[in-house]
Amino acid sequence: MATVTDSPGLLAPVPEVRAPRRKFSAGRLSSLLGTVPFFTYVVLFLIIPTLVVVIGAFAGDGGFTLSNISALGDEYILDAFGRSLLLSAVTAVVGAVLGAVLAYALATAKPGGLLRRMVTAASGVLAQFGGVTLAFAFVATIGLSGFVTVFLRDHVGVDLYANGVWLFELPGLVLVYTYFQVPLMVIVFLPALDGIRPQWREATESLGGSTWQYWTRVAGPLLAPAFLGSTLLLFANAFSAYATAAALVSQGNPIVPLQIRSALTSEVVLGQQNLGKAMALGMVVVVAVVMTLYALLQKRTAKWLG
Template sequence: MSRRIRHLAPALGLVPFLGYLIVFLLIPTIVVLVGAFSENGSPSLTNIQALGDSDVLRVLWRSILLSGSTAVIGAVLGALLSYAVATGSPDGLLRRAVTSACGVLAQFGGVTLAFAFIATIGFSGLITQAAQDAFGIDLFGNGWLFGLPGLMLVYTYFQIPLMVIVFLPSLDGIRTQWREAALSLGATTWQYWRHVAGPLLFPSFLGSMLLLFANAFAAYATAAALVSQGSPILPLLIRGALTSELLFGRENFAYALALDMVIVVAVVMTAYALLLRRSSRWLR
């Protein structure tokens, strides 16, 4: 009996994590699933069928466009910054400063981030007023900051440091011996990146970009603070379905929208896990 307990002891450390998953992931998913297929307490496909409406599909496309564009921009710029950091000293000041800043900026979101952009490039923002006084340029324009273009800019702000955090370990996994071997065999720098480093880093790069997509697709607080009217993306449409003062009883439709988001994020994260498993083979 004591031997069996000793074998089970390491697994006891997973109990808090499993409890966390059940309370904050499994139970909410079940609630969303049941609510999406219910209407007035009875099973129904009404809310699922409503997902095919043109307005819902338009909002879904905007969410995918916002998440995809910021994921690509954040992945490219973040990868370049990661490479600049990885080529420096592992214990250097640059690496410590960049990684520390990225750790903070990647979590800098919500109402605080929205206020920072409004105070900077809003109607009376610091940079907006400076550009107007110095060059006569109206950066605020027709209020683009409070629409989809503004969300793209704000989301990119926290996508870049997140890319640095998740992609830098992959760059650290590239061994200098591989480049030295390629150059000693007559390969150019371009050939080394084309045939050696590039194929090794591509699964990790693509997986990191999918993670950025999921991060932007599920973001809510920043968009809610910037966009006070209308629902250009799915999280705000869910908010409207739950808090609308004109249409009551839309909670089950909000569940259906949330189920739509759960499916998209689940597909993206599954692809991310597969790519991460592939890239981890050469990082061992």
């Protein structure tokens, strides 16, 4: 019997195999060039503005200072942050609940049906419908002289503003923000509902489980991370919104974005630009924490959704 060694009992040495070196091909270069617009956008509109805010928050007339950060403890700034957090939390929860119900109705509809396609398309448009246009739409509809307000007052005898001009205050912002929070929830939560397989419900029923047990022990725990993550996304969306509140609230600064506008553009109290950057830094920190939690929940959701 032939052997592969010169001496009996000894194994032949295994030749060293080197991994081939990867050459920097033109295809890899073109793929990297394709990411240049994205990274340019991130640098210009995310990294540089964030650096400007961080540096300005600690800058003063004499150089580095903590006076801007310590000013965040003033009562009117804390009140603005409290109202912003309250506004964001209320609209996020209300929008998440209503949006989840609507998304479930779409998930149970025919996948390629006309109703689902129409509602999904409308949600994509309405989720981005904000700013001056949305504020004007509400003012023209239920404002002091809006056609719904006039109709209810003249023909039904109902005065929407019997207890005050609520539309241009925090309650009005809650209503207007909820308008675009609901369709946003539909968009971000619908994929999670589509990931629920019908076989799971059939298996629950075959084992004698009820509908309540299916939702509390099967579908509920699976959808909980996606629901909480979507709610956090709605919270961040409302917390960072500015244009709608700026167009709707003409007097006062009930929330932080309007306080920042006042600090940057005020002609009464000058030299508050860096205080506005300190408030912006506070907003960045809040949004960063919320989006970090959102990313962790999305990562957990992707384990079963994929």
